[in-house]
Amino acid sequence: INNDTAIVGAAGERSGATGVNGDQSNNDLVAAGAAYVFVRSGTTWTQQAVLTAAVRDAYDLFGGAVAIDGDTIIVGAYGEDSNGSAPTNNDLTSSGAAYVFTRSGTSWTQEGYLKASNLGAGDSFGTSVGIDGDAVIVGATGESSDGSGPGNDTALNAGAAYIFTRSGTSWTQVA
Numbered sequence: 001i002n003n004d005t006a007i008v009g010a011a012g013e014r015s016g017a018t019g020v021n022g023d024q025s026n027n028d029l030v031a032a033g034a035a036y037v038f039v040r041s042g043t044t045w046t047q048q049a050v051l052t053a054a055v056r057d058a059y060d061l062f063g064g065a066v067a068i069d070g071d072t073i074i075v076g077a078y079g080e081d082s083n084g085s086a087p088t089n090n091d092l093t094s095s096g097a098a099y100v101f102t103r104s105g106t107s108w109t110q111e112g113y114l115k116a117s118n119l120g121a122g123d124s125f126g127t128s129v130g131i132d133g134d135a136v137i138v139g140a141t142g143e144s145s146d147g148s149g150p151g152n153d154t155a156l157n158a159g160a161a162y163i164f165t166r167s168g169t170s171w172t173q174v175a
Contacts, residue, residue, distance in 0.1 A: 002068045004040040005048075005103075009033070009063030009075065019054050020108045022102070033040060033062030035075045037108065051075060051101055055087035055174045062099070065139075071103040071129040072111075076126030084115040098138045104128030112171040116140060116162050125162070134166040145171065 001007075009058035013034040033056075037049040051073070053062050058078075065076035080097040081090035087097070096119075100112030114136070116125045121142070128139035143160035163175040 009066040011061040011064040035063040078124040078126040115125040
């Protein structure tokens with residue numbers, strides 16, 4: 001929650017809706033996930049948006065972790081399977097992803113699609129997320145790097161955290 005806006009993740013949500021405020025009537029994608037944005041006016045909370053990934057699959061678990069700062073939301077999807085080349089390429093099971101959404105007025109749009117620089121199957125990137133201004137942190141509980149450099153996956157499920165910063169509307173991994 002931030003000021004008068006709350007974000008609620010629902011990793012088990014199963015609609016086939018894509019993007020912001022998509023059609024929620026199709027329930028064909030088990031555990032694809034969603035995130036719900038609520039705003040408060042006085043003592044009344046109302047739903048402002050339903051956020052889902054533009055490209056999604058069953059068991060992506062989008063919404064498994066959420067964070068908000070001002071008009072920016074980050075949503076983790078630790079079951080997402082993309083290899084990083086494109087969200088539609090599902091070569092790395094549960095490599096995970098994080099999505100950044102921004103608000104202008106009352107409208108939300110997807111601004112970023114984040115992947116780890118050394119992603120691998122089972123990394124679960126997006127298990128935890130946090131945001132402060134133009135910086136986000138994304139946890140990957142299944143990352144197995146031993147810390148000596150990318151590709152040295154000898155420390156099974158040691159975990160890692162990745163930091164990204166925003167410049168304009170672009171996000172770059174910095175640590």
